[in-house]
Amino acid sequence: MYRVGIVGGGQLGKMMILDGKRLDTYFVILDPTPKCPADSIADEHIIADFDDVEAFHALAEKVDVVTYEFEHINAEALRELEDEGHKVYPSSETLLHIQNKYNQKEWLKKHGLPVPDFKKVETAEDIREAGKVFGYPMMLKTCTGGYDGKGNAPVNTEADVETAFEALGAGKLPLMVEAFCPFEKEVSILVCRSVNGDVKVFPVAENVHKDSILDETTVPADISAASTEKAMDIARKAVQAFNACGMLCIELFVTADGDVLVNELAPRPHNSGHYTIEGCVTSQYENHIR
The missing domain is CATH 3.30.1490.20 (ATP-grasp fold, A domain)
Incomplete structure (x- = not known):
């Protein structure tokens, strides 16, 4: 039985476990909330803060690989785990490039990916x-x-x-x-990269937000074939540029003339990818665990 540790026990962590259980996987979560969403189905729950370095080490000792369900966690603690030989996916390097939005944009620009000024x-x-x-x-x-x-x-x-x-x-x-990007639509695209470098890209999703919170996702996005291909190309290049392993979500702006610009990235499954549970052969959560 493979053992996976998840930093975070929220909605996305719970969905990882739901799909991962069908793969005969043992899950340990780390979350400060005793009755967090994933608590009811996790095999073990370490109740500790997301900056508790000792708790990160305790988690790593119980599992074969550590992952996370959101990015506002202690990246330096993850780096310590890697230095001690523990597997962490996505890596601390990937997370450190993405956690700070300015650094993220600099990295995207350095690798030739389109971003607003x-x-x-x-x-x-x-x-x-x-x-x-x-x-x-x-x-x-x-x-x-x-x-x-x-x-x-x-x-x-x-x-x-x-x-x-x-x-x-x-x-x-x-x-x-x-x-300001004069965008016509906000879209996102999910991409997964395995430890041996295989890359799979999910369909482009069109997103509608209310009060800055995702309200509705439509798949496939109602954009041109050229914009779709640009988004697919950005996804493939981004997952390589950040050396990401597991799921990566890229949020994008599509302008009236069909140009596509990167808004921001998330190194994990994303709420615009819930459709993949019923809509795809393999969901984003199962692919992340795989």
Whole structure:
């Protein structure tokens, strides 16, 4: 029996276990919440915080491989596990490139993947200077910790600079500004890469958000064949660029002229991929565990 450790016991972790159990897999989760969603079906549950280094080591000692269901965890603790010979997929290197959105965008740009213009900022004056270059509107983002629209503040005009800056901590957190992308649709694409380098790409999904939270996913996305192929190509290149193993989700903007730009990545199964449970031969969760 293969033993898998999951950092996080939420909805995505539970879905990994549901599919993984059919593969005769033993699961140990690490999550600070005693009755988290995955608790009811996990074989073992280590109740500890996501920055508890000792708990990470305890998890690794119980399993053959460690993975995670979300990215806001202690990447350095994962690196320690790897240094001691434990298997971690996706690797700490992959996570460190993705955890910080500025670093993520830099890495994407370095590897020739299309992204909106972006710039690191530290002060309100830096944001105003960015506005002179990018024009308005812009999006101010925290480099770390954001999800479901949290950590983002629109800057529609120069008059909004101070409000946005204050809303995101007034410089207490690392910040970046991103040029507004006049997108027509938001889509995502799931890609899985095995330890021996095999890559499989799922269909492009079209997403509708309400209050910055995913509300509806339609598959396949209603976009042109050319845009679909661009998204597929980005997925293949991104999973190689980040040396990711397991599932990787790439969220994308599609413009009116069919251009495709990367918004952000998640090194794990994604809620826009729930359709794969019934809609695909092998779901994103089963592929991640495989």
